[in-house]
Amino acid sequence: MFNLVIFGPPGAGKGTQSEKIIEKYQLAHISTGDMFRMHIQNDTELGTRVKQILADGLLVPDSITIDMLEEEVTRNKDVRGFIFDGFPRTVNQAEALDAFLEGKGCKVDLVLQLDVDQQVIKERIAERKKISGRADDDESKLVKRIDEYFEKTIHVLPYYQEQGKVVKINGVGDIQAIFGMISEAIDAAI
Ligand code: AMP
Numbered sequence: 569m570f571n572l573v574i575f576g577p578p579g580a581g582k583g584t585q586s587e588k589i590i591e592k593y594q595l596a597h598i599s600t601g602d603m604f605r606m607h608i609q610n611d612t613e614l615g616t617r618v619k620q621i622l623a624d625g626l627l628v629p630d631s632i633t634i635d636m637l638e639e640e641v642t643r644n645k646d647v648r649g650f651i652f653d654g655f656p657r658t659v660n661q662a663e664a665l666d667a668f669l670e671g672k673g674c675k676v677d678l679v680l681q682l683d684v685d686q687q688v689i690k691e692r693i694a695e696r697k698k699i700s701g702r703a704d705d706d707e708s709k710l711v712k713r714i715d716e717y718f719e720k721t722i723h724v725l726p727y728y729q730e731q732g733k734v735v736k737i738n739g740v741g742d743i744q745a746i747f748g749m750i751s752e753a754i755d756a757a758i
Pocket of ligand 1: 578601622658713
């Protein structure tokens with residue numbers, strides 16, 4: 569199994585690059601954001617619980633997120649590995665993921681940090697809003713999401729740096745060129 573975490577602020581290009589990684593390396597994609605949106609769209613009980621939290625641009629409580637993620641990993645049997653997109657977003661989630669994978673005899677092998685400055689993030693999300701229709705792409709909600717990132721999520725980086733797993737990739741520029749750098753990092757770790 570090869571397990572990869574793709575890490576970066578909202579609008580860093582995690583979703584875009586994840587699609588390319590999946591195609592090339594045949595990993596199962598786990599995006600907790602997509603999963604929450606699916607629950608909301610399907611009006612599930614979980615969807616009802618998290619709807620307002622997503623609309624406000626806040627993080628869903630760890631217990632809910634971790635349970636949902638573990639269920640999804642367990643459901644995907646016989647895969648070559650996973651790409652975790654948008655998870656972990658707190659140190660608590662990162663620790664839970666390590667313990668969970670250890671129980672399955674595997675680990676997080678690589679953390680790709682997409683490095684993008686805040687001005688670029690804002691411009692990209694304004695563009696994405698035109699097609700995504702995501703309420704949380706509104707400027708007021710985006711500010712909250714960026715705050716959450718710098719208050720809670722950024723601490724996940726040193727957690728993985730201490731384990732020597734982080735490769736930093738410049739996330740600004742041509743999508744294909746960025747993917748080239750990502751491929752090099754994966755090939756070196758796989
Ligand atoms: P994303 O599509 O990854 O930007 O996620 C959209 C929203 O889903 C976030 O703003 C959070 O409200 C929620 N969410 C996604 N992943 C997580 C996570 N790992 N922990 C807590 N909340 C999450």
